[in-house]
């Protein structure tokens with residue numbers, strides 16, 4: 208992030224909740240940083256609005272400055288927008304699985320086709336066939352054949368005079384006969400989005416019904432990449448994005464914009480001209496790049512650690528007093544959702560492995576965590592502190608308020624009782640198992 212933002216963040220030294228004034232001022236600089244990173248204007252707007260609504264009123268924990276708290280929120284939201292779960296190429300379909308590569312000319316389609324074919328051959332041990340449907344440039348098919356030899360992947364023999372759809376059908380037929388797992392179809396591009404290109408690609412898609420349609424886009428083209436992504440998504444429909452030239456000096460803003468505009472996951476990154484220059488998409492790294500390198504990312508990590516440690520320490524203090532109410536359980540459920548599994552803050556406390564087992568045994572997953580949080584959210588603060596207040600009529604109200612069932616509420620209360628009992632037992636131990644928490 209820019210020095211100016213750093214300065215503004217440092218000025219935010221008051222304690223307590225983040226005020227609208229704090230956030231507005233910082234957001235001006237965040238907006239500037241995003242625009243510098245080549246994020247599309249409308250994406251910048253909706254992003255900063257979202258961050259603002261999350262940040263205003265957020266409690267600033269003692270262990271970090273308000274500036275750090277804010278940058279942590281910006282960073283988290285960036286990762287969320289970029290897609291926090293990395294998605295790889297989906298081959299879960301009857302063989303031969305077709306992957307259609309689309310995009311503008313020069314975006315890196317042909318190179319990326321060979322890169323992916325190489326990766327699938329080596330990592331997944333898939334039998335891959337590549338075919339070029341680029342009938343516009345005479346050298347295009349030859350280029351793919353040369354790359355095929357280089358990476359040791361078969362290419363469909365070139366037959367002149369065939370149309371893209373015919374070639375695609377021939378490739379699928381050859382793959383069926385030859386027992387191939389995957390068929391990679393490389394298409395022609397144009398320098399700009401035009402109807403002829405779209406019609407051609409759409410026709411191939413209609414005839415072949417590929418399992419993946421990957422848009423290959425040059426990350427250095429910024430705003431253009433966004434318009435391209437929008438056009439391909441609307442006219443053809445894509446399943447994912449590969450961003451190339453990440454090795455260039457772009458700031459990664461295109462990733463944010465394309466994800467935002469299409470809603471489709473960025474699956475891979477092209478990081479160079481060589482055939483092994485292909486990487487899985489890492490939202491954390493791209494977020495760091497958008498925010499502008501080293502310091503900020505380190506700052507975010509430090510803040511995140513401090514925040515988690517402080518929460519753990521607060522929780523530990525409550526546990527030692529034997530107080531574990533539904534609000535505490537809610538915090539736990541949130542942590543578990545965040546890290547995608549059972550653990551969270553409790554995982555940082557020694558001696559609670561048993562409790563984790565208990566939760567795991569109840570077969571809970573993210574969806575159940577969310578429903579249980581919804582149940583707790585529908586309660587009054589008094590009820591959260593003292594679940595015994597919940598009589599049948601209140602349970603029914605809460606069930607309808609949270610879109611759940613009374614049985615689910617009962618299950619949640621049972622889980623809470625079990626956990627609270629265990630906490631009490633541990634708190635009573637001579638040298639409590641929680642001793643030492645919050646010092647690290």
Ligand code: GDP
Nearest residue numbers: 312313314315316317318451452477478479480
């Ligand atoms: P196509 O027209 O979309 O098929 O694009 P090509 O695959 O022919 O690539 C165009 C040029 O971009 C070639 O010189 C490639 O070597 C280069 N290229 C492709 N991907 C990358 C990348 O990730 N990084 C860099 N630096 N160059 C790339």
Ligand code: MG
Nearest residue numbers: 316317341347
């Ligand atoms: Mg090409």
